[in-house]
Amino acid sequence: xxxxxxxxxxxxxxxxxxxxxxxxxxxxxxxxxxxxxxxxxxxxxxxxxxxxxxxxxxxxxxxxxxxxxxxxxxxxxxxxxxxxxxxxxxxxxxxxxxxxxxxxxxxxxx
Numbered sequence: 001x002x003x004x005x006x007x008x009x010x011x012x013x014x015x016x017x018x019x020x021x022x023x024x025x026x027x028x029x030x031x032x033x034x035x036x037x038x039x040x041x042x043x044x045x046x047x048x049x050x051x052x053x054x055x056x057x058x059x060x061x062x063x064x065x066x067x068x069x070x071x072x073x074x075x076x077x078x079x080x081x082x083x084x085x086x087x088x089x090x091x092x093x094x095x096x097x098x099x100x101x102x103x104x105x106x107x108x109x110x
Contacts, residue, residue, distance in 0.1 A: 011054060028060070
């Protein structure tokens, strides 16, 4: 647990430099993080972004790595669902899709 906290602190301290060397301007980060300029610059100077803000910054500066991580998390959840038996039979999925299409008016019922 201590290592995790230390890694988080290190990331907090490195983030201003990561943002400064990215191809984005401060205004882009402010808009994406929904921060006022004063709050943004305070967080930047104190290196005190929230975990959610850090995730968003990583998504902005390195989208490939972020989306790969996100995909891997979804895959792990899917495999856990499969292992736990939380699945839907193929026929039920077809029925659900058909009903959704009917409700959208894109298909006629048989």
